[in-house]
Amino acid sequence: MKKGIQGILLMILLWTGLFVSSDVVSAEDGSALKRVQDEGVLVVGTSADFPPFEFYAEVDGERQVVGMDMMIAQKIADDLGVELEIQDIGFDSLLPALEARNVDIVIAGMTPTAERRKSVDFSEIYFKTFQNIMVRAEDEEVYTSLESLKGLPIGVQSGSLQEGLAEQIEDAELMSLTNLSDLLLALKTNRIEAMVMQGPNAEAHAGNDEDLHTFVGAFEMEDDDAGSAVAFRQGEDSLVAAVNESLAEIAEQNLTDEYLAVAGEYMAQSEDSEAEESGFAANYWDYFWDGTSITLLISAVSVLVGLILGFILALMRLSKSLVLKGLATAYVEFVRGTPLLIQVMFIYFASGLVVNLPALAAGIIAVSLNSGAYIAEIIRGGINSVNKGQEEAARSLGMSKKEAMRHIIFPQAVKNIWPALGNEFITIIKESSIVSVIGVGELIFQTRVVRSISFQGILPLFVAMLIYFALTFTLTKLLNFYEGRMNHD
Numbered sequence: 001m002k003k004g005i006q007g008i009l010l011m012i013l014l015w016t017g018l019f020v021s022s023d024v025v026s027a028e029d030g031s032a033l034k035r036v037q038d039e040g041v042l043v044v045g046t047s048a049d050f051p052p053f054e055f056y057a058e059v060d061g062e063r064q065v066v067g068m069d070m071m072i073a074q075k076i077a078d079d080l081g082v083e084l085e086i087q088d089i090g091f092d093s094l095l096p097a098l099e100a101r102n103v104d105i106v107i108a109g110m111t112p113t114a115e116r117r118k119s120v121d122f123s124e125i126y127f128k129t130f131q132n133i134m135v136r137a138e139d140e141e142v143y144t145s146l147e148s149l150k151g152l153p154i155g156v157q158s159g160s161l162q163e164g165l166a167e168q169i170e171d172a173e174l175m176s177l178t179n180l181s182d183l184l185l186a187l188k189t190n191r192i193e194a195m196v197m198q199g200p201n202a203e204a205h206a207g208n209d210e211d212l213h214t215f216v217g218a219f220e221m222e223d224d225d226a227g228s229a230v231a232f233r234q235g236e237d238s239l240v241a242a243v244n245e246s247l248a249e250i251a252e253q254n255l256t257d258e259y260l261a262v263a264g265e266y267m268a269q270s271e272d273s274e275a276e277e278s279g280f281a282a283n284y285w286d287y288f289w290d291g292t293s294i295t296l297l298i299s300a301v302s303v304l305v306g307l308i309l310g311f312i313l314a315l316m317r318l319s320k321s322l323v324l325k326g327l328a329t330a331y332v333e334f335v336r337g338t339p340l341l342i343q344v345m346f347i348y349f350a351s352g353l354v355v356n357l358p359a360l361a362a363g364i365i366a367v368s369l370n371s372g373a374y375i376a377e378i379i380r381g382g383i384n385s386v387n388k389g390q391e392e393a394a395r396s397l398g399m400s401k402k403e404a405m406r407h408i409i410f411p412q413a414v415k416n417i418w419p420a421l422g423n424e425f426i427t428i429i430k431e432s433s434i435v436s437v438i439g440v441g442e443l444i445f446q447t448r449v450v451r452s453i454s455f456q457g458i459l460p461l462f463v464a465m466l467i468y469f470a471l472t473f474t475l476t477k478l479l480n481f482y483e484g485r486m487n488h489d
Contacts (some may be wrong), residue, residue, distance in 0.1 A: 032236035033080075036104055042077045042084055043356075045103035046070070047091040049180050049452040051204040052263035053109045053228075056449050059266075063287075066266050068259040069107045069228075072126060072250060076105075076230075079246045087359070089439040090178045092159030093345070095120055097438075098231060100352035102359075105243065106231035109198060111161040114222075121234050125227035126247045127256055131165060132202035133217045134195040136187060140213040143194055155183040155195040162196035165219045178437075179448055184212070185457035200260075204267065208455045280459055284450045291446030292467055298364055298432040298442060303425055305368035310375025317380050328376070335373035341434050343370055348438040363435030363442075371428055378424060382417030383409060415486050422479035426472045443467060 036042055046069060048054045054067040065086045077084035089097050094106045098120060109129075112122035135143045143149055151171040156163040158176040166174055175192050177183050180201075186192045188211060197205075202214040230247070232240050250256060316328035335343070344366040351357035357365075386409050399408070436445035443464055450460040 031238070032233075033238035033242050036239065037080060037082060040082050042073070042080060042082045043087060043102075043104045044070075044073045044077075044084065045087050045089050045094045045097050045106045046073075046108040047094060048086075048088040049448065050109055050198075050201050051267055051452070052200055052260055054107075055263075055267075056453050057266040067263045068127070068256060069109060071259040071262065072247075072256075073107050075250060075255070076243055076246045079249075080242060087439050088445075089359075090437050091157055092178055093437060095159075095231065096345075096349050097352070098233060100349035101233075102349065102352040102356065105239070109201070109228045110231055111227065112229040112231075113161060113164070116231070119234070121232045121236065121240055123230040123232070123240060123243050124247055125229050126250065127228045129227060130199035131162065131217050131219050131221070132197050132199045132214045134184075134187065134197050134202050134206065134212060134214045135193065137211050137213045139193070144215065146218055149194050152193040153191070155186055155192040157183065157197075162198070165217075165221070166196045168219055181448060181451040181457065185451075185461075187212075188457055205455065208267065280454070280456070280463075284454065284460070287446045287450050288443070288463060288467060290441060291443035291464075292471070294360070294440065294442040295429065295432050296471070298360075298367060298435065298440070299425075299429045301364050302367040302371050302428050302432070305364075306371030306375050306424075306428070309368065309372030310379055313372060313376035314379035314383065317376065318383060332373045332376055335370055336377075340366065340370050340431055341437065344434055344438060359435070359438045359440045362438060363432075363440045367428065367432055367435065370431075371424065374424055375421070378417050378420045379413070381420075382413035385416045386412045418479070418483050418486060422476070422483070425479070426475055429471055429475065430468060 046054045046065065048056055048065045048067075050067070050069075052067055053069045054065055056063060057066045058064075059066065065088060070086065073086070074084050087097070087103055089103075091108060094103075094108055094110070095116065097103050098106050106120075109127075110116070112125070116122070133143070133146070133149070146169050149169050149172065151173070152169075153173040153175055154166050154169055155175045155177065156166045157180055158178050163174070163176055166172055175183070175186060177186070180197070183192070183195050184205065187195055195202075196217065197214070199216065206212045206214040230243055232243075313328045313332060316324040317332070319325050319328075344363060347366045347369075348357065348359060348362035351362055383405075393408075432442055433444040436442055436448070439445070447460045447464040451457060454460065
């Protein structure tokens, strides 16, 4: 059996290796540009929590990712003669998404550091920038230089250039988080004393939040560390050359100033519309509604698929067949022994090597497969809890083993496992938030968007908590109702 499993794994690894190798060859022979043009779509990965470069705004009544980088992306797509598709992903997941072919290029104010150049290629630098320190407005006179921050807790975005620059602050205690909104909240709530941020982004936040103050940090940087560039998979020289042509036109016509001015107008419009409305809920209810709808969709599908998969796995674990029992046990133990976060990221990124699976589909598959393992153990425990005499009595009445399971054992098992199943259903609603790391627009993702465009940290979190409580409380009451009916029966 072990040799059979090893053989299957070896075949999978060899097949994946052949796929990747052939893919690299196709990229090196100059077909990267042709592939994008043949598909008619340029898929751009970004992290839309970075005004004025990439952020959300209402455009003609429609929510869109806007900003200087997105206008550059649109210019590139227009020059290539293709449509533009934007995927909003956490910053530290952008390069893995690029290498896994989930996106074609990355435009996210990314600095082409020497470390990053080891795994991806970069375009020419399209925007020279500077690095700032963000502090609370009340500490404006306290923290005025890098030396004044010695030994203090400093916030940085994980996977960013700023994470490395912050090490120049002597004895700094670094807090690395994926989302800038979380770091800003940590700053406002005194969890950290300062943040290292890209200059224009820091000025955008400080200009819209009177509780924040920013100043330029005197960091020692290499020339490449002072600008932003477009990231590509290694070897896609034809696509790099085409993008560089577009960037050259942008530089020649000085379009970045125009793009920044338009981004500033979007930010001002967002601020004006907020002032006109009666309250926070009136401004952002549609974000929370969309997020709640996606959360319910993920939860409902995952519960259904998890129940079916769990029932099959439970029967396999109870089977007398050593092969079926071994496969089911291996699956359950492996899934329960690895974090759901890793499973979500693995399915999303690994699928890109075979097929460009949408983030929502990858999230649903991951949550469903994870839930199936836990439900399998719940069902198996419920079946084992039924007295063996029940099956013997059913068989003595002429029932087959399947009939006994269907009419006698399983109905009693359901009564025993109903509370545990209900707890798993509630857990799925809450754990569905993990799929936000791959850009699925569920409730946590939309909460992050609201925090980014409203420049508020705590209130959106409180609203999300209320929504989750309403969902889980309602489901709890519904499950308790049916539990009472089963006990009555």
